[in-house]
Amino acid sequence: QGLTMRHDAALLPKNLTKNRYKDVYPYDDTRVQLELWDPATENDYINACYVDGFKTTHAYIAAQGHAMKTLNDFWRMIWQTKSAKIVMLCNLIEDGKHKCEKYWPDEGTIEFGEIAVRLVQWESFSEFTIRKLELQKIKIQENGKGIIKQRHLKQFHFTTWPDNSVPRYATSLVHFLRKVRSTKVPGITSGPMVVHCSAGIGRTGTFLALDYLVDQAEQLGSIDVFSCVETLRKQRANLVQNVEQYRFLHEALTEALTCSTSVLSVSEFHQAYNNLMEFEAKTRKRNIDLEFEKLFLYASDAKEDAYETGKSTVNRLKNRYSNILPDTNHCPLLNVYVKGGNTYINAVFLPSGAVVKKRSLCAFTSPPFPISLDYAYHHALIDTLRPSNPCDVSEKFQIK
Incomplete structure (x- = not known):
């Protein structure tokens, strides 16, 4: 816990203002040292550390979320290390x-010193966004002509x-990790994957440990979580910052190592279905049945x-079945347009991960009773998986 190795460079007066947080410093032995493109105005310091992966030296760079005065340094580092992937685990503003x-940039091009950055395309999912960025390094020679080198990367x-x-x-997070790992960025020999949050220790360390341990499991067939985190912390202080994140790492590993990915393209589905319908040799059960059993094994x-909300007296009549109730933590709250209106509906939001785009977030609900029919129309789109019954009020809200 804490800084256990020398970090003299971070404490130099010229570098102190480049650190976002007090006591979150890179170690001298593992810090990224920047090349000097303009010795008159630059130095080699950035609050970022090389971190080894499983059997891979300098597989990652763990960095802080950069401030305005270090943005040029950040892009110098990306160019110098030939990084093709940036993983960002924080939002620009959190809790104000x-x-x-x-x-x-959201559009067009922004210059950061000698690096020009252009947004080529972006794809937004319910819990993450992928951006393809084009980098150009521009250097003016004595004769006035600029040398332009171009690369692409993904954030x-x-x-x-x-x-x-x-x-x-x-x-x-497991879906997100699989997306990061499976994405190829053509064009350059890929350098370290750059991972950052705000301080570059808690969320960053948890993600690095998860990726490291998935590699370890694939290569050895076993994992050592404690030794992994201990090794990571020798390269940047406090990676995996607290007990909650350490516990969550185990939870994410359980899912990553025991559950196959369910994110398939349309072209892959037919073959995947055929594989699921095959019988497993030892148990003589179909693979699809074994996979379904895992859902019960690991469900909390x-x-x-x-x-409590669904069981309350005022909401009981809105439940079609008394033993099928929504978890309050995942239940949508309806807008109320009349005085004394009720925000409850028997529905839950779907954690969609890498599958659902932001514009099509899903909630699951039972067919409404007359008492809750008006509330159902508050949703922009209603789809039904239940055949219409002429005597069932649910027919009245079907959208053709």
Whole structure:
């Protein structure tokens, strides 16, 4: 815990203002040392550390969320290390506080010193965004002509991880990790993956440990969580910042190592379905049945008080079945347009991870009774998986 190795460079007067937080410093032995493109105005310091992966030296760079005065340094580091992937685990502003300065454009091009950054395309999911960025390095020679070198990289921005805490669902981070790992960025020999949050220790360390341990499991067939975190902390202080994140790491690992990915393209589905319908040799059960059993094995039981809202006297008549109730923590709150209106509906939001785009977030609900029919129309789109019954009030809200 804490700074255990020399960090003299971070404490130099010229570098102190480049640190976002007091006591969050890179070690001298592992810090990234920047090349000097302009010795008159630059130095080699940036609050970032090389971190080894499993059997891979300098697989990662763990960095702080950069401030306005360090943005040029950040892009110098990206170019120098030939990094093709940036993983961002914080939002620009959290709880009203600036956590990271924006280092990419929403459109057009922005210059950061000698590096020009252009947004090529972006894809937004419910819990993260992927941006493809084009970098150009421009250097003016004595004859006035500029030398332009061009690269592409991808930024993976996870947007639902609270500071000093953990995501609500391990599923969302596991989907995100798989997306990062499976994405190829053509064009250059890929350097270290750059991972940052705000301080570059808690969320950053948890993500690094998860990726490291997935590699270890794939190569050895076993993992050592304690030794992994201990090794990471020798390279940057306090990676995996608190007990909650350490516990969450185990939860995410359980899901990552025992559950196959369910994110498939349309073209892959037919073959995947055929594989699921095959029988497993030892158990003589179909693979699809074994996978379904895992859902019960790893599902966590909600606490009894999680259903208090659905059980309350004013809401009982809105439940089609008394034993099928929504967890209050995941229940949508309806807008109320009349005085004394009720915000409750028997529905839950779906944690969609890498599957659902932001514009199509989903909530699941039972067919409404007349008492809750008006509330159902508050949703922009209603789809039904239940055949219409002429005598069932649910027919009245079907959208053709």
